[in-house]
Amino acid sequence: MAGQTLDFPNVETLRRLALSESGFIFDPVTGNSFTVNHTGQAVLQLIQQTLDVEEIIQKLQAVFEIDALVAERDVIEFAGQLRGCFQ
Amino acid sequence: MKTKLLTVAVTGMNALPDNPGPGLAVARCLREAYGAGIRIVGLGYDALDPGLYLGQYCDSVYLLSYPLNGADLLLERLTDIQAVEKIDVLIPCLDAELPLMVGLAEKLAEIGLKTFMPDAEQFERRSKARLPELAEAAGITYPEVKTLANPLFFRTCDQVGWTYPLVVKGVFYDAKVVANPEQAVAAFHSIAQEWGLPVLVQRFVAGEEYNLAGIGDGRGNLLGEVMMKKRAVTTKGKAWAGVATADEILAEVARKLVAELQWKGPLEVEVMRDPKGVYQLIEINPRFPAWIYLSHGVGRNLPALLLELAMGRPAPAMAAPRPGTMFIRHALETIVPMSLFETLMMQGQCTPESQG
Numbered sequence: 363m364a365g366q367t368l369d370f371p372n373v374e375t376l377r378r379l380a381l382s383e384s385g386f387i388f389d390p391v392t393g394n395s396f397t398v399n400h401t402g403q404a405v406l407q408l409i410q411q412t413l414d415v416e417e418i419i420q421k422l423q424a425v426f427e428i429d430a431l432v433a434e435r436d437v438i439e440f441a442g443q444l445r446g447c448f449q
Numbered sequence: 450m451k452t453k454l455l456t457v458a459v460t461g462m463n464a465l466p467d468n469p470g471p472g473l474a475v476a477r478c479l480r481e482a483y484g485a486g487i488r489i490v491g492l493g494y495d496a497l498d499p500g501l502y503l504g505q506y507c508d509s510v511y512l513l514s515y516p517l518n519g520a521d522l523l524l525e526r527l528t529d530i531q532a533v534e535k536i537d538v539l540i541p542c543l544d545a546e547l548p549l550m551v552g553l554a555e556k557l558a559e560i561g562l563k564t565f566m567p568d569a570e571q572f573e574r575r576s577k578a579r580l581p582e583l584a585e586a587a588g589i590t591y592p593e594v595k596t597l598a599n600p601l602f603f604r605t606c607d608q609v610g611w612t613y614p615l616v617v618k619g620v621f622y623d624a625k626v627v628a629n630p631e632q633a634v635a636a637f638h639s640i641a642q643e644w645g646l647p648v649l650v651q652r653f654v655a656g657e658e659y660n661l662a663g664i665g666d667g668r669g670n671l672l673g674e675v676m677m678k679k680r681a682v683t684t685k686g687k688a689w690a691g692v693a694t695a696d697e698i699l700a701e702v703a704r705k706l707v708a709e710l711q712w713k714g715p716l717e718v719e720v721m722r723d724p725k726g727v728y729q730l731i732e733i734n735p736r737f738p739a740w741i742y743l744s745h746g747v748g749r750n751l752p753a754l755l756l757e758l759a760m761g762r763p764a765p766a767m768a769a770p771r772p773g774t775m776f777i778r779h780a781l782e783t784i785v786p787m788s789l790f791e792t793l794m795m796q797g798q799c800t801p802e803s804q805g
Contacts, residue, residue: 380773390772392657392722393678393694 368415368434370441371448376409389448396447401426405440454488456534457756458562461542461736462493462500462510466780467683469739471542473500475752478745480506482753490534491801496793502783504803509534512797513546520549524556530798531560538563538759540715540752542736544621548572565759566714567665567735574710575733577618577649584730587709589702591730592616592652592721602650603633616651619644624686624732626653654721654729659694661703661720662738664755665712666764671704673754673767675744680775688740688778693747695772702728715755740776747771 370376380388385403387396398406404425408418415437422433457479461472476489491500491507494515501510511530514522523546530536539562541550550557551572554564566572574583577594584591595602595611607613617636618624621644625636637648663674676699681690703718717734737752744751748768758764783804792799 388773390694391696393659393680393692393772395692 368438368441369445370409370415371444373409373412375448376406376444377412379406379410381406381410394447401436402440402443405437453535454486455483455538455756455760456488456490456536458490458492458530458534458536458539459507459542460492460513460540460546462491462498462507463495463543464499464739466778468685468687469778470498470500471737471739471741473503473506474739474742475540475542475737476500476506477742478750478752479756481745482750482756488534490530490536492530496790499783501793501799502785502789502801502804504801507801509800510793510798512793516543516546516549520553523549524553527553527557527562528560531562536562538565538756540564540737540755540759541566544734544736547735563759564714565664565667565755567710567712571710571712572735575706575712575716575735577620577732578647580730580732583706583709583733587705589705589730590727592654594649594651596647596649597637598647600634600637600648603627603630603637606630606650611650611652614653616653618649618651620647620649621645624651651731654723654731656721656723656729658731659696659699659720659722659728660688660738660740661699661718662715662741662744662751663703663707663718664715664751664758665707665710666758667711667713669708669711671700671707671712672758672764673744673749673751674700674703675747675749675751675770676700676772677740677743681777688776690775690777691740691743693743693770693772693774695770699728702730706730706733715751743774743776746776747774 385398408421419433419437423430459472459476461470463470464473479487479489488508491510492513493501494513514526541547551566551569554566557564578596581591581594614626614628616624616626617633619640623640627633627636640648659678661674661676664672666672676694677691678694679688679691683689715737717738719732720728721731722728789799
């Protein structure tokens with residue numbers, strides 16, 4: 363994971379997103395829409411609940427029954443995708 | 450006793466698929482708001498303007514004298530139409546006619562045509578050539594604009610810091626992004642031929658375009674703002690699909706402009722949101738945009754609001770914005786009896802049939 367970061371984009375930006383159960387996401391400010399898989403959807407919901415990264419990883423482990431390394435890898439990867447979408 | 454229906458005339462029935470005028474969308478908004486409780490007179494400049502044949506929106510239609518024929522002929526034609534139709538309110542919708550309409554406002558009032566338009570000074574201050582000056586006064590970020598009488602500038606502009614890409618614009622309408630001197634010169638000639646001189650050049654702003662429609666009340670307040678991002682465009686860059694957005698920062702940009710201008714009437718503010726998230730002012734159109742039907746879709750029917758204001762009634766409360774509401778246009782054929790086309794061509798007016 364060298365060189366990778368767990369920084370999410372601005373939390374206020376992520377909290378304004380409208381998430382649907384289908385994995386469809388709409389940003390009411392920019393008008394952009396996205397799709398996410400179940401993991402991404404869960405991470406975004408947890409971010410919107412203002413959980414910190416450690417808590418998000420723990421929740422993912424519990425919900426998807428995966429080990430900590432896999433959960434951390436998924437979160438790092440998703441954080442990178444979010445940074446690409448929400449500069 | 451029979452009460453006379455409110456009669457509203459709307460121009461800009463040229464709802465062409467790749468570059469629609471706003472008039473038909475304005476008429477649709479009015480019909481949605483008032484149903485059969487209003488008479489709508491459609492005004493166009495060409496017998497092939499599609500909106501002139503849609504009886505469900507236009508109760509009667511007329512052809513006008515082209516703006517290039519001057520204000521006197523336009524007024525004469527409107528006076529003739531007024532004698533027949535007893536129009537209460539006129540909503541002009543086209544860039545090319547608006548300078549004439551603004552200049553004629555008092556004379557239109559004298560023949561009983563109410564309008565809700567800016568005065569000549571307000572109108573001029575938001576012109577493309579004076580946009581930087583206005584943006585500066587309102588405290589809005591903007592790309593630099595130059596006025597050009599000939600295309601020589603494009604051969605050497607990069608030596609004075611005007612690097613490509615650039616945006617070449619008509620004084621009333623049209624904009625082309627150009628990547629080199631050859632494209633720029635071609636765009637200059639094409640725009641000059643269609644819209645006349647001068648031609649404008651604007652620095653290119655990378656980012657995403659957003660549009661805001663609203664109404665200035667003439668006392669510095671912006672009413673009923675509706676924001677939209679294009680999701681698909683025609684070959685001419687016009688919205689084919691769009692989605693309503695809601696950003697308080699963009700609303701504030703528009704409020705500052707309306708306050709600075711003391712704007713009266715409809716307007717469309719076009720901005721680019723640059724990569725840093727800053728809104729840069731690209732253009733202010735002094736009319737409703739062609740996508741104004743979205744305002745009805747989000748519960749903020751702006752043409753209906755304008756009609757109330759023009760009639761001197763209090764502005765109704767506006768619903769909260771509904772971001773996420775989309776529109777998607779489609780092309781549709783209207784079947785037109787030759788007799789109807791003939792009547793419009795020969796007499797300059799007709800009564801269209803309701804379609805489907």
